[in-house]
Amino acid sequence: MAREIDGYLRSRFLPHIWCPGCGHGIILNAVLRAIARLDLDNDDVCVVSGIGCASRAPGYIDFNTVHTTHGRAIAFATGIKIAKPDLHVIVLTGDGDASAIGGNHLIHAARRNMGITVVCMNNSIYGMTSGQYSPMTPSGRYATTAPYGNIERNFDLCELVRACGANYVARATTAHARQLSTYIEHAIETPGFAFVEAPTQCPTYFGRKNKMGGPVEMIEWFKKNSVTMAAAAKLDPAELAGKIVIGELYRGNAPEYTELYAKVMERAKEAAGK
Amino acid sequence: MPDKCNTGVRLLQGNESCAEAALLAGVRFFAGYPITPSTEIAEILSERLPQVGGKFIQMEDEIASMAAIVGASLAGLKVMTATSGPGFSLKQENIGFASFTEVPCVVVNVQRTGPSTGLPTSPAQGDLQQARWGTHGDHPIVALYPSSVSETFDLTVKAVSISERLRVPVILLMDEVIAHMRERVVIPCASDVVAENRPRPQMPPAEYLPYLADPDGVPPMADFGSGYRWHVTGLYHDETGFPTSSPAKVDYLIRRLHAKVESRVKEITFTASEFIDDAKTAVVACGFTARSARCAVRVARERGIKAGIFQPKTIWPFPDALIEDIASRVDRIIVPEMNMGQLVREVQRASNGKCEVVGYSRVDGEPIAPEEILARIEGV
Numbered sequence: 001m002a003r004e005i006d007g008y009l010r011s012r013f014l015p016h017i018w019c020p021g022c023g024h025g026i027i028l029n030a031v032l033r034a035i036a037r038l039d040l041d042n043d044d045v046c047v048v049s050g051i052g053c054a055s056r057a058p059g060y061i062d063f064n065t066v067h068t069t070h071g072r073a074i075a076f077a078t079g080i081k082i083a084k085p086d087l088h089v090i091v092l093t094g095d096g097d098a099s100a101i102g103g104n105h106l107i108h109a110a111r112r113n114m115g116i117t118v119v120c121m122n123n124s125i126y127g128m129t130s131g132q133y134s135p136m137t138p139s140g141r142y143a144t145t146a147p148y149g150n151i152e153r154n155f156d157l158c159e160l161v162r163a164c165g166a167n168y169v170a171r172a173t174t175a176h177a178r179q180l181s182t183y184i185e186h187a188i189e190t191p192g193f194a195f196v197e198a199p200t201q202c203p204t205y206f207g208r209k210n211k212m213g214g215p216v217e218m219i220e221w222f223k224k225n226s227v228t229m230a231a232a233a234k235l236d237p238a239e240l241a242g243k244i245v246i247g248e249l250y251r252g253n254a255p256e257y258t259e260l261y262a263k264v265m266e267r268a269k270e271a272a273g274k
Numbered sequence: 275m276p277d278k279c280n281t282g283v284r285l286l287q288g289n290e291s292c293a294e295a296a297l298l299a300g301v302r303f304f305a306g307y308p309i310t311p312s313t314e315i316a317e318i319l320s321e322r323l324p325q326v327g328g329k330f331i332q333m334e335d336e337i338a339s340m341a342a343i344v345g346a347s348l349a350g351l352k353v354m355t356a357t358s359g360p361g362f363s364l365k366q367e368n369i370g371f372a373s374f375t376e377v378p379c380v381v382v383n384v385q386r387t388g389p390s391t392g393l394p395t396s397p398a399q400g401d402l403q404q405a406r407w408g409t410h411g412d413h414p415i416v417a418l419y420p421s422s423v424s425e426t427f428d429l430t431v432k433a434v435s436i437s438e439r440l441r442v443p444v445i446l447l448m449d450e451v452i453a454h455m456r457e458r459v460v461i462p463c464a465s466d467v468v469a470e471n472r473p474r475p476q477m478p479p480a481e482y483l484p485y486l487a488d489p490d491g492v493p494p495m496a497d498f499g500s501g502y503r504w505h506v507t508g509l510y511h512d513e514t515g516f517p518t519s520s521p522a523k524v525d526y527l528i529r530r531l532h533a534k535v536e537s538r539v540k541e542i543t544f545t546a547s548e549f550i551d552d553a554k555t556a557v558v559a560c561g562f563t564a565r566s567a568r569c570a571v572r573v574a575r576e577r578g579i580k581a582g583i584f585q586p587k588t589i590w591p592f593p594d595a596l597i598e599d600i601a602s603r604v605d606r607i608i609v610p611e612m613n614m615g616q617l618v619r620e621v622q623r624a625s626n627g628k629c630e631v632v633g634y635s636r637v638d639g640e641p642i643a644p645e646e647i648l649a650r651i652e653g654v
Contacts, residue, residue: 013516043501048345059505059516064498066348067507068341069371075338079345079353082329083303084499087349105341108334261329268324 003039005032010062017056019127021207021215023174023200027121028057030177030198031092034185046087048077050102052128053202054094054121071101074109077116085115085258088188095122095136099155103135106157110164113192115256119184120157120195123202131205138242142209157197162250167192169250173199175222176246183248191256199244286459288426288452289314289356292382293322294461295430296354299469301380302328303351305342307335307361310394311450312384315356336364340381344368347377348506350497352434352469356382358450359392362401363408369443370409371508373531376441376485376493378472380433384448387639396639397450399561399612402620405445406590412528414535416542417445417590421564423457429544429587435470436542440534441492447589449562449612451641475502485527486513491534535591544587545596549575553582555651556604558597558621560589563610563642570647581651594624601625608650610634610642 009032018024035045045063049055051070058065064087068076073091081089098106098120109116125143126132133143136154143150162169168190170183180198187194201207201218212218222244229247232240280294293315296304304323306316320330329346333339336357343353357365362383372379383405387398405417418433420426430446437444475482475494484504487493493513496502509517510524518524535542546564549571550556559567564585574581584600586593597620601607607629609618618633625631634650636642 042503043499046349046498059507062503064348064503065505066345067505067509068344069367069508072337072341072368075333075341076345076348078331078333078338079303079305079342079347080349080498081345082331082342083346083349083351084497087499104334105338108338261324265324265327265329268321269327272325 003036005029005036008032008035008042008061008063010060013060016060018053019204021201021203022053023123023215024054024057024121026174026177027119027180027198027200028060030181031090031119031184032061033181034188037185038188040088044086044088046080046089047092048073048080048089049092050094050097052094052097052126053123054092055097057092071097072105073097074102074105074116074118078109078114081114081116082258082261089116090188091116091118093118093120094127095120095124096126096134099135099157106161107164110161110166110193110195112257113165113167113254115192115258117184117187117194117196120197121200122157122197123200123206124154125202125206127202127205131209144209158195158249161193161195165193165254166195166250167252167254167256168194170248171197171199171244172246173222173226173244174201175219175226179246186248191259192252192254281461281463283458283460285456286423287314287454287456288420288423288448289384289454290318291423291426291459292356292430292446292448293318295427296380296434297322297326297328298462298464298467299431299434300352301354301434302326303343303346303353304355305331305333305339305346306355306357307333307339309358309361311386311453312356312358312382315382336361337367340365340368343379344372344377347379348498350500352378352438354380354382356384358384359386359388359401360390362404366408370411370413372443373409373413373415374508375506376495376531378437378441379443380437380446381443382446382448384450384453386450393639395450397562397612397641398637398639399449399563400616401447402560402589402613402616405447412532414442414532415445415590416440416442416535416588417447418544419447419560419587419589420452421561421585421587423452423455424459425587426452427459427461431467431469432544438472439470439492440538441472441495442535445590447561451562479503483513484515485511487530487534491530491537539591542588543591543593543596545593546585546587548583550582550584550600552580554580554605555582556600556607557581557583557647557651558586558607558609558617559583559611560586560617563612566642566644567610567647569644570651573644573648574651579651592620592624597621597624598626598628601628601631604629606630606632608632608634608647610636610647610650612636612642
C-alpha cells in the first residue's frame with residue numbers, strides 16, 4: 001500500500017512560485033509518487049538542488065533538503081552520499097544548472113557511479129533569469145539571448161551520462177507523467193548513478209518566445225514529438241531529428257561508488273593493523 | 275588505533291603536521307583537487323582517513339571539493355579541504371555558502387605567489403585579504419596562520435574546534451615554506467587532543483528550528499539522516515531555515531552571523547610575542563615571516579636595540595585591540611610581508627595613528643631573511 005504524497009509536502013509553503021502552466025509541478029508530483037511507492041520515510045531521503053526554477057523544488061518537500069549554489073548540487077550531493085551512504089540522495093536540477101555550469105559535476109558523478117539520482121527538469125531555457133538560451137535549447141529556437149535563433153546544438157544528456165558510466169538512464173516528458181514517475185522510482189532503486197531527464201514546458205518564456213501556445217499546446221507538442229525507443233529504432237535519422245526518445249534508455253550494473261569505498265576502508269584498516 | 279603509530283616526537287613537514295592534526299581533531303571527510311604546494315595533505319589523508327573510518331575523495335575541481343565537504347558536514351562529519359592560490363579563488367563561492375548556512379568546515383590554503391598561476395611552488399603571503407574578503411556579500415570569517423610545523427599542528431586542531439563550535443568556515447592560511455620544511459613536532463595521543471563538536475539539538479525533532487540561535491548566537495545543528503529534517507538555503511532565511519525577504523529578518527541574520535564571531539574575538543585570538551613589553555620598535559609579522567622577524571629582533575636586542583615582535587596567529591578577525599595597545603607604547607611598527615602590503619594596512623588601521631607604521635614588501639618568490647628585517651629595525 002503506497003503512502004499518500006501529502007506526508008511529503010511542506011504544504012504551508014504552497015502554492016508554489018512556479019508560473020501558471022509550468023511543468024515542474026508535474027515532475028515534482030512524479031518524484032513524490034515514486035518515493036511514496038517505494039514507501040520511503042521522510043528522514044531517509046535527502047533532496048539537493050542548485051539554482052534556477054527547478055531548484056526551488058526542495059523547499060516544498062519535507063525531507064532533508066539543500067538549496068545550494070548554481071550548478072553545484074551534484075557536488076554537494078556527493079559529499080552527503082559519501083558521508084551517509086544509506087540516505088537516498090536525489091538531485092532536482094534544471095537544464096542550465098545540470099548541463100552548463102554544472103556539466104562537469106554531472107559527468108564525473110556518472111563516471112564515478114555515485115549512488116545518487118539526478119532528475120533533470122529540462123525546460124530548454126533559463127526561466128529564473130527570464131528566458132536566455134541554455135545548452136538544452138534546440139538549434140533554431142529563440143530566446144532572449146538568441147534573438148536571431150539559436151546557432152548552438154543542444155546536448156543529448158541521456159547519451160552523455162550513459163557514455164560517462166551511469167547505471168540507469170531514462171527520459172519521459174511531462175506528457176508522460178506516469179512513465180516519468182515509474183522511471184524515477186526505478187532510478188531511486190538503482191544502486192549507482194541514475195539519471196532521469198524530464199523535458200517540461202515553460203510556456204512563460206520558451207513557449208512564448210517560440211510561439212508554441214500555452215501549456216496545453218506545449219504538452220500536446222510533447223505527445224506528438226515523442227517516440228518510444230522501439231518506434232525510434234524503426235525511424236531513419238532524418239525522421240528521428242527533433243523527436244524526443246522516451247523510455248528506459250539504459251540499465252547497467254557497475255559497482256556503486258560508496259560500496260567500493262567501503263571496501264577501501266576495510267583494506268586500509270587491515271593495512272594499518274599490520 | 276592507527277593514530278598510535280604517529281604519536282610521539284616526529285620530524286614532519288607542515289603539510290604532514292596539518293594532516294595528522296586533522297585526523298586527531300576528528301576530521302573524517304576530505305575532498306580535494308590536487309594543487310601544489312598543498313598536495314601532500316590530500317595524499318596523506320587519502321591513505322590515513324579510511325584507516326580511521328573516514329573518507330577521502332578527489333573531486334573533479336576545486337569548486338566541487340568545497341561543495342562536497344559542505345555536503346558531508348551537513349551529514350554530520352567533521353570536514354576539511356586543502357588547496358593553494360588559484361584553488362582558493364575557486365572555492366570562494368561555496369565558502370560563502372558555508373558561511374551563510376553556518377556549516378562547519380576547514381579550508382587550508384597553502385599560499386603560493388599570484389595573481390593567477392604565479393610561481394607554482396614559491397612562497398608568498400598574498401592571500402591574507404582574500405581569506406577575509408574573497409566571497410561576495412557580508413560575512414564573518416575566521417583565519418588562523420601558523421609560523422612553524424608545530425604551530426601548524428596546534429592551529430589545525432583549533433581550526434576544527436572553532437569551526438565546529440561557532441559553525442563557521444575556518445581558513446588555515448599556510449606558507450609554502452612551512453608546508454614543505456621539516457621540523458620537530460610532538461604529536462599527542464588521541465585522548466590528549468581536545469577538539470570541540472558542533473552544538474546539536476536537544477529538543478525533539480518536531481520542535482527543532484534549525485536557525486534559532488542559542489543565547490550564544492550559534493544555532494544547534496542536526497545531522498541529515500538523524501531524524502531532524504531541515505532546509506538549508508543560500509537565500510536569506512529565518513529561524514525555520516526557509517527563505518525570507520523581510521528586511522528585519524534579513525538584517526537580523528547578517529548581524530547575528532557577525533556577532534557570533536565578533537563576540538568571541540578574545541577567545542579565538544591566538545598570538546605570540548617576544549620582547550614586546552618594553553619595545554620601542556615593534557615588528558608585526560605572520561607565518562614564516564614571523565620567524566625571520568623573531569631572529570632579527572633577538573639580534574637587535576643583542577645589539578642593545580629595544581625591539582620586539584608580535585605575531586598574530588589569528589589573522590581574522592584581526593586583533594585590532596592588541597595592535598592598538600602595542601601602537602600606543604612603541605615609536606614605530608615595522609610590518610614585513612611577502613605581498614604588496616596586505617598586512618600593513620590592517621596594522622595601520624588598528625594602530626589608529628598612535629605610532630608610525632611602515633611596511634616592507636618582498637614579492638619575488640623568495641622568503642624574507644632576518645637580515646632584511648634587522649636592517650629596517652636599525653633604521654636603514
